[in-house]
Amino acid sequence: MHIKDWKKEIFTIPNLLSLFRLALIPVYMNVYMNAVESWHYFTAGAILAVSCITDLIDGKIARRYHMISTVGKVLDPVADKATQFTLTLCLSMNYPVLRPVLILFVIKEGFQLIVGIIHFRKGKMLPGALMAGKICTTVLFVSLIALVLLPGLPHNAVTAIALVDTGFLVFSFISYIQAYFGKNIKVQDMDT
Numbered sequence: 580m581h582i583k584d585w586k587k588e589i590f591t592i593p594n595l596l597s598l599f600r601l602a603l604i605p606v607y608m609n610v611y612m613n614a615v616e617s618w619h620y621f622t623a624g625a626i627l628a629v630s631c632i633t634d635l636i637d638g639k640i641a642r643r644y645h646m647i648s649t650v651g652k653v654l655d656p657v658a659d660k661a662t663q664f665t666l667t668l669c670l671s672m673n674y675p676v677l678r679p680v681l682i683l684f685v686i687k688e689g690f691q692l693i694v695g696i697i698h699f700r701k702g703k704m705l706p707g708a709l710m711a712g713k714i715c716t717t718v719l720f721v722s723l724i725a726l727v728l729l730p731g732l733p734h735n736a737v738t739a740i741a742l743v744d745t746g747f748l749v750f751s752f753i754s755y756i757q758a759y760f761g762k763n764i765k766v767q768d769m770d771t
Contacts, residue, residue: 634658
């Protein structure tokens with residue numbers, strides 16, 4: 580592959596938006612971890628909202644303007660997972676009840692990373708995120724952003740959020756295990 584092809588593959592608007600989302604992570608961490616006033620939490624939530632909006636936009640641009648690339652297929656989920664991990668990590672420092680959610684998230688994503696790399700080296704990958712993964716991502720983002728914006732929620736509400744998040748993570752994890760190793764394996768050649 581020529582260098583020109585690599586530039587076309589990497590420097591697309593969707594990929595630049597994914598890189599922007601990655602750049603927002605340390606900004607969010609700094610704002611949230613140093614938050615004292617309610618407007619600090621609102622600012623952290625606004626940063627996450629910008630991240631979510633760019634996530635929605637990059638996929639639509641990629642599909643509409645035929646900018647789907649192999650780099651983008653890897654970069655977009657990396658930006659999503661890095662944002663989710665950071666969000667869960669920061670919140671679990673303030674809400675210990677979220678630590679099991681963080682541990683399950685790391686196990687699930689670690690599994691997907693390792694199995695994904697193994698398949699990638701064989702020239703195969705999932706054609707995209709599974710519906711269970713998309714639903715889980717949405718639930719995690721909505722519930723965790725709510726915790727950022729509403730730092731004074733009672734313990735019972737935070738516990739309920741942790742249980743819901745755990746349930747969706749387990750459901751998504753099982754779906755990905757089946758996609759890689761079940762009867763109806765969804766892994767495809769990267770060329771298709």
